[in-house]
Amino acid sequence: MNPSAEPSPETLATLVKILAGFNKTGTELKPETRFTEDLNFDSLVVMEFIAVVEDDFEISVPMNILPDVATVKDLALAVDKILKDDGR
Amino acid sequence: MSTEAQDSKASSLRPTPSDSPGVSRRLADFATLSESLDYAARSETGMNFYSARGLLDTVLPYRALRDRSEDLGRRLAGMGIAPGDRVALLAATHPDFLAMFFGCQYAGAIPVPMPLPTAFGRREAYIEQIKGQLRSSGARMAVGAVEFLPLVEEAAAGLGLMMIGTAEDVYNRATPAGALPRARTDDLSYIQYSSGSTRFPTGVMVTHANLMANCRAMTRYGVRNSEGDRGASWLPFFHDMGLVGFMLGALTSQTSMDYLPTEDFARRPLTWLKMISENGGTVSYAPSFGYELCARRVSTMAEGALGLDLSRWRMAGIGGEMIKPNVMQAFAAAFRPYGFSDKAFCASYGLAECVLAVSFSEAGTGMLLDHVDKDALEAHRAVPAPAEAEGARTFVSCGKVLPEHRGEIRDEEGKVLGERQVGRFFVQGPSVMQGYFNDDEATKAALIDGWLDTGDLAYWIGDELVIVGRAKDMMIINGRNVWPQDIEWTVEHIDGLRSGDSAAIILPNADGTDRPTVLVQCRASSAEDRQKLQAEVRAKVQDAVGILCDVVLVPARSLPKTTSGKLARGRAKKMFEAGEILPVEASSPVAS
Incomplete structure (x- = not known):
């Protein structure tokens, strides 16, 4: 992910809202929050979470982005790109 | 593609039928995989690929798979892929993977299925894993979906592969060779990296004869495959249960398959059951956690809200990890309103080193639970205890060892143990692998005097095998x-x-x-x-x-x-x- 790019505030806010339901460690949710290290996401939780993200944004998240998405900000940027590619 | 376009595409597609009148089922009595595909191509049956939403995306009759694979085989040969060369394939649940896997069979090349990434932010770990498998197998070529190729290119840096590309690239770049080599039954059919550590991967070498022996035993005596049977699966093709159980086992018995990609199952687990319901699936397998995901998802819904009919699902297999009886019972309770019967549960045991299956419990009888005393277990004895006793451990019988195969449970000195004594489980028979590819040390450690050391701890109840854990470190x-x-x-x-x-x-x-x-x-x-x-x-x-x-x-x-x-x-x-x-x-x- 491009470190200098900034995600849209709406995308970020929506992701944080969704994440609250998955936040079992009580970690403060910030753009820098990391899915594995801070939130203890395993591969099953990742998929359950992605299902909710897909439903909420009405998008399809391709699996090949996973290895490059470490933080909430990374995911917000990826969602923005998917929305843009969809012409939204 | 828009949702409407997908819907209209799906509505015009028809899945392959479960039966093909006039073509009788032959259960894996073939010399090679390509011979079994040639036979399956006479039938109307085939493979059907579903999307996360449960819509039919692609229909691949065995006939079409044969034609496409044979053509790709000629092109692989035309590119200079020689018999015995290894070809790495990213094992997506997609027709391209199947076409390439069988294309290798026609070219006499050895496909090596490789995993896909599944977790957030693990780029380096994934690349290390792929690199380890590419290096160990000495793959000459790697083929996968275009979106994963940058990762593969990074993993393959310095390894000198002749090509990294998609199945379409193989099609476009090569001129088909005229003649194809003829594989023999003792040639390697594929190499599977399902065991071994990331840093020291070990590739299981499987011949056509090994594969057919396992598919034969499994479909005849385990599944008891017959007319009308139909499979459904979301298991990844880079694990033995998905690759052998629901790809090669289905093909060698001309059984129609309905597939859901693993990542789509994990996102929408109930789509698995919807697929079974709609197409009348009779055989499907999952590890305990697959059943757990479904039970968890349905627990928030009103009873009967789903409109599923699971009454034809006669074999709900469980394998791949230690079976959790309570999870299975929760699943059965949640889906009983939809016609699911806990008699359909079939516990089985196996490992890639024996192609896939070693033992099956009797089809149609459900799980046989065994409660044993925890303290005695630590002293290597499985002493029956009341289920409710404090410290009782509950295990599930994995049934009888398949015909033509033999099992022994031995103690640490190698002495063969009798009933209800816990020891290391060894297996012998025509499905046992040839060894690990290019790894004599690991092979010698696993294959001893013709017996495979499974590394699992087990005991017998009569002639039924009960797995209690692992002796090896895994x-x-x-x-x-x-x-x-x-x-x-x-x-x-x-x-x-x-x-x-x-x-x-x-x-x-x-x-x-x-x-x-x-x-x-x-x-x-x-x-x-x-x-x-x-x-x-x-x-x-x-x-x-x-x-x-x-x-x-x-x-x-x-x-x-x-x-x-x-x-x-x-x-x-x-x-x-x-x-x-x-x-x-x-x-x-x-x-x-």
């Missing part, structure tokens, strides 16, 4: 094999730690599943530094190995060593369980 977490060496290697590369500072061990949860735990020698004295170390170990292990583990800090120089200075992992575990190694103070409670 852990199974949510169906994934995890090696303690990989965890330790990761931990010992953290600043301030060094080689021999950690021991990754498995402690049993109450339900018999594995709880990975890492003991770490800690030199820090402040509570703050200790907490920091604990958090860092957890994070690094999750990042590199992809599992959550408990981290227990222990005093410096407390972990036992062998005479040659290596970690004595087994002894470390025993000492920790006996309280001879105690955790250091002031470690914070670990969130889980």
Whole structure:
């Protein structure tokens, strides 16, 4: 992910809202929050979470982005790109 | 494609039928895989690929698969792929993977299925895994979907592959060769990297004869495949249960298959059941956690809200990890309103080193539970205990060893044990692998006088096999094999730690599943530094190995060593369980 790019505030806010339901460690949710290290996401939780993200944004998240998405900000940027590619 | 376009496409497609009148089922009595595909191509049956929403995306009759594969085989030969060359294939649940896998069969090349990434932010770990398998197999070519190729290119850097591309690239770049080589039954059919650690991968070598022997035993005596049977699966093709059970086993019995990609199952587990319901699936398998995901998803819904008909699902197989009886019972209760019967549960046991299956419980009888005393179990005896007794452990019988195969349970001295004595399980028979590719040391350790050491601990009830855990170090977490060496290697590369500072061990949860735990020698004295170390170990292990583990800090120089200075992992575990190694103070409670 491009470190200098900034995600849209709406995308970020929506992701944080969704994440609250998955936040079992009580970690403060910030753009820098990391899915594995801070939130203890395993591969099953990742998929359950992605299902909710897909439903909420009405998008399809391709699996090949996973290895490059470490933080909430990374995911917000990826969602923005998917929305843009969809012409939204 | 818009949703409407997808809907209209789906509505015009018809899945392949379950039966093909006039073509009788032959159960894996073929010399080679290509011969079995030639026969399946006479039938109307085939494979159907569904999307996450449960819509039919692609229909691939065996006839079309044969034609496409044969053409790709000629093109592979035309590109200079010679018989015996290894071709790495990213194993997506997609027709291209199947066409390439069987294209290799026609070209006499050896396909090597490779995993896809499944977790957030594990780029480096994934690339290491692919690189290890490419290097170990000496693959000449790697083929996968276009979106994954940059990762493969990075993994293959410096390995000198002749091509990295998609199935379409193979089609476009090559001129088909005229003649195809003819595979023999004792030639290698494929190499599977399902066991072994990430850093030291071991590829299981399977011949056509091995594969046919296992498919034959499985379809005839385990599944009892007959007219009308139809399979459904979301299991990945880079594991033996998905690859052999629901791809090669289906093909060699001309059985129609309905597929849901693994990542779509994980996102929308109920789509699996919808697929079974709509097409009348009769046979489907999953590890316990697959059933657990469905039961969890449906628990929030009103009874009967789904409109499923699961009454034709006669074999709901369970395999791939220790079976959790309570999870299975919760699934049966949740789906009874939809016609599901717990008599459909079929526990089985197997491993890639024996192609796939070793034993099956009797179809249509449900799970046979065995409750045993926990203390006696530690003394290697499985003594029946009342189910409700404190400390009783419950196991599930995995049934009889398949015909033509033989099993033995032996103690540490190699003496063959009788009923209800716990020891190491060995198997012999026509499905046992040839060995690990280019790894004599690992092969010698696994194959002893014609017997395969499974590394699993088991006991007999009559002639039924009960698996209780693993004698080898490997852990199974949510169906994934995890090696303690990989965890330790990761931990010992953290600043301030060094080689021999950690021991990754498995402690049993109450339900018999594995709880990975890492003991770490800690030199820090402040509570703050200790907490920091604990958090860092957890994070690094999750990042590199992809599992959550408990981290227990222990005093410096407390972990036992062998005479040659290596970690004595087994002894470390025993000492920790006996309280001879105690955790250091002031470690914070670990969130889980």
